[in-house]
Amino acid sequence: xxxxxxxxxxxxxxxxxxxxxxxxxxxxxxxxxxxxxxxxxxxxxxxxxxxxxxxxxxxxxxxxxxxxxxxxxxxxxxxxxxxxxxxxxxxxxxxxxxxxxxxxxxxxxxxxxxxxxxxxxxxxxxxxxxxxxxxxxxxxxxxxxxxxxxxxxxxxxxxxxxxxxxxxxxxxxxxxxxxxxxxxxxxxxxxxxxxxxxxxxxxxxxxxxxxxxxxxxxxxxxxxxxxxxxxxxxxxxxxxxxxxxxxxxxxxxxxxxxxxxxxxxxxxxxxxxxxxxxxxxxxxxx
Amino acid sequence: xxxxxxxxxxxxxxxxxxxxxxxxxxxxxxxxxxxxxxxxxxxxxxxxxxxxxxxxxxxxxxxxxxxxxxxxxxxxxxxxxxxxxxxxxxxxxxxxxxxxxxxxxxxxxxxxxxxxxxxxxxxxxxxxxxxxxxxxxxxxxxxxxxxxxxxxxxxxxxxxxxxxxxxxxxxxxxxxxxxxxxxxxxxxxxxxxxxxxxxxxxxxxxxxxxxxxxxxxxxxxxxxxxxxxxxxxxxxxxxxxxxxxxxxxxxxxxxxxxxxxxxxxxxxxxxxxxxxxxxxxxxxxxxxxxxxxxxxxxxxxxxxxxxxxxxxxxxxxxxxxxxxxxxxxxxxxxxxxxxxxxxxxxxxxxxxxxxxxxxxxxxxxxxxxxxxxxxxxxxxxxxxxxxxxxxxxxxxxxxxxxxxxxxxxxxxxxxx
Numbered sequence: 001x002x003x004x005x006x007x008x009x010x011x012x013x014x015x016x017x018x019x020x021x022x023x024x025x026x027x028x029x030x031x032x033x034x035x036x037x038x039x040x041x042x043x044x045x046x047x048x049x050x051x052x053x054x055x056x057x058x059x060x061x062x063x064x065x066x067x068x069x070x071x072x073x074x075x076x077x078x079x080x081x082x083x084x085x086x087x088x089x090x091x092x093x094x095x096x097x098x099x100x101x102x103x104x105x106x107x108x109x110x111x112x113x114x115x116x117x118x119x120x121x122x123x124x125x126x127x128x129x130x131x132x133x134x135x136x137x138x139x140x141x142x143x144x145x146x147x148x149x150x151x152x153x154x155x156x157x158x159x160x161x162x163x164x165x166x167x168x169x170x171x172x173x174x175x176x177x178x179x180x181x182x183x184x185x186x187x188x189x190x191x192x193x194x195x196x197x198x199x200x201x202x203x204x205x206x207x208x209x210x211x212x213x214x215x216x217x218x219x220x221x222x223x224x225x226x227x228x229x230x231x232x233x234x235x236x237x238x239x240x241x242x243x244x245x246x247x248x249x250x251x252x253x254x255x256x257x258x259x260x261x262x263x264x265x266x267x268x269x270x271x272x273x274x275x276x277x278x279x280x281x282x283x284x285x286x
Numbered sequence: 287x288x289x290x291x292x293x294x295x296x297x298x299x300x301x302x303x304x305x306x307x308x309x310x311x312x313x314x315x316x317x318x319x320x321x322x323x324x325x326x327x328x329x330x331x332x333x334x335x336x337x338x339x340x341x342x343x344x345x346x347x348x349x350x351x352x353x354x355x356x357x358x359x360x361x362x363x364x365x366x367x368x369x370x371x372x373x374x375x376x377x378x379x380x381x382x383x384x385x386x387x388x389x390x391x392x393x394x395x396x397x398x399x400x401x402x403x404x405x406x407x408x409x410x411x412x413x414x415x416x417x418x419x420x421x422x423x424x425x426x427x428x429x430x431x432x433x434x435x436x437x438x439x440x441x442x443x444x445x446x447x448x449x450x451x452x453x454x455x456x457x458x459x460x461x462x463x464x465x466x467x468x469x470x471x472x473x474x475x476x477x478x479x480x481x482x483x484x485x486x487x488x489x490x491x492x493x494x495x496x497x498x499x500x501x502x503x504x505x506x507x508x509x510x511x512x513x514x515x516x517x518x519x520x521x522x523x524x525x526x527x528x529x530x531x532x533x534x535x536x537x538x539x540x541x542x543x544x545x546x547x548x549x550x551x552x553x554x555x556x557x558x559x560x561x562x563x564x565x566x567x568x569x570x571x572x573x574x575x576x577x578x579x580x581x582x583x584x585x586x587x588x589x590x591x592x593x594x595x596x597x598x599x600x601x602x603x604x605x606x607x608x609x610x611x612x613x614x615x616x617x618x619x620x621x622x623x624x625x626x627x628x629x630x631x632x633x634x635x636x637x638x639x640x641x642x643x644x645x646x647x648x649x650x651x652x653x654x655x656x657x658x659x660x661x662x663x664x665x666x667x668x669x670x671x672x673x674x675x676x677x678x679x680x681x682x683x684x685x686x687x688x689x690x691x692x693x694x695x696x697x698x699x700x701x702x
Contacts (some may be wrong), residue, residue, distance in 0.1 A: 003503060003504065007503050010499040010500060013499070014497055014499065105330070114331075114332075114333040114335075114337060115334045115519070115549055115550070115552065116519030116523065116550070117553055118526060118553060118554075126530075128530060128531060130532065135531060135533075136531070137527075137530035137531055137532075140499070140530075209530075210496060210497065210523065211519065211522070211526065213519045213523075214330060215330065215494070218331075219496050220496065223496065250500075251499065254501075255501075255504055258489065258490065261491075261492055261495075262492060
């Protein structure tokens, strides 16, 4: 019984983490039609910026905020300076994002070195939460909470605001959105910055669990891809549901059938692509 | 001054004339510098260790005034990024463009395996850091010596220590799901169970697992200890989460040679105190060579050398020993190889010699994490002298068994 309770809690916490990672990826993918392969790097960059901030001011919230803002600026520059000149050339854009991810990885190595660096959780969340015979890290529940709050905030943004309506219009039918006067070009930059900010802040929030280390980018990117392909490109709900499905499959899969951990992780993605190419919540994209 | 065509012709002509004069004056092979290649990893996830390899080897050569056995040496460094295919390409570059005469490295098992054929074909004397067991066991490469250890060489000694000294009877193992982790756990399990202990739980998380929560939730607590066979940063990440789950104090932790390396310790806190690991090196080894090495390395880089730094420093000493034995004549490859495998040399890790397969016979140290002068160090608490890759088993019997893997030795005592 204890096994099932702890693994369920683990799945929920991992799902929260995956959502922070995948939400931005999904929005960018949905609006701009490019798989942003720097997304893992943005996540890692956020974690490293967090490391530096925490070394000066030991406040995880501040670190997440600063990392989010600085990674958003980086994302904005990337979009404006590198991706914009390649507009319409999706393959070229994807290759550029891949190239930038290598550059970011090596820059991080030069700046922060090759050793894993832990980010410290707030001291109030460091102790395990003990209920009866079950001990569970308090920080993981906190991550889940952050993910849920973020999801609600994004939902309000997308469904209740004019900006969100414009983004949704852009995702669904870009030529028509342009035709009715929506500034799609500015939206691109905004969404890219938003996605980057989520990834950067997510890197800091994930830091106390995963630490910052070279290779974090490559470890996270496939997970973002799986979640988005499963949930459906450009769909916030898809990213949310997809994150938790993947987290549950991953956690229980590697606990019950450890030899097949990765098979189990990718199998649902293949099944979804075969039977529902647009993902669980993906819509027809023009 | 403007660079006219006339002047260019004159200068170029002069250079040409000089170079033709230079040919007859060319020195004999003996006084030319020896060309040493270092295959390491300076980018990517393994870079931390790889950069240490270069720093320590450069320090070694500098301390010898870039002269070994009376001959100048030149160092050429290749960066494989830890990718086996790239290791193979870079090695070819080192051999064919830089004309290296001896190779130090590579770092990772898979890189060594990818370069195996080429090393044989080029007959390139290689002083390896990579731990791949079979390169000095069932499929030995005649051009290969390893002054560090096989994957399981230290783990086998640690198993003995756990059973005999710590009196552990029931243990679990966890390691990266790669050859290195599997071989380490295999060696640990075999010795521990042959002596009478039981391995009741074995876990092999994928190398790039983002999170160890799943494995920690299954962790048995009715055991005496768990053996960690992690490489790089994974041991560190696992142990952090181990603490978060409140398991510290319930289960004792012992580690293989890379689990709590000095490179990892410098980013850890008091939670690491008291952990016992086994390795062929520790910055705390008490011998004059090591004291000199550690002091100089610390002064230069502000941290203690660990596994990877010591690895190339030891290989440097082995190289020097062999070069002295052949009077610097590295050009006679066969004689040089024979000297490499025949020498006995004092190094920072203690005395080193080689078995007929080219693998080191040397001390294995049992170490405990302590705080000294404000930083965490691996203090040596026990020394197993002159440990062979075959532990105490008879060599021929040992080689009849399959190489250590996930499934060998078979786990007979697992409990659900």
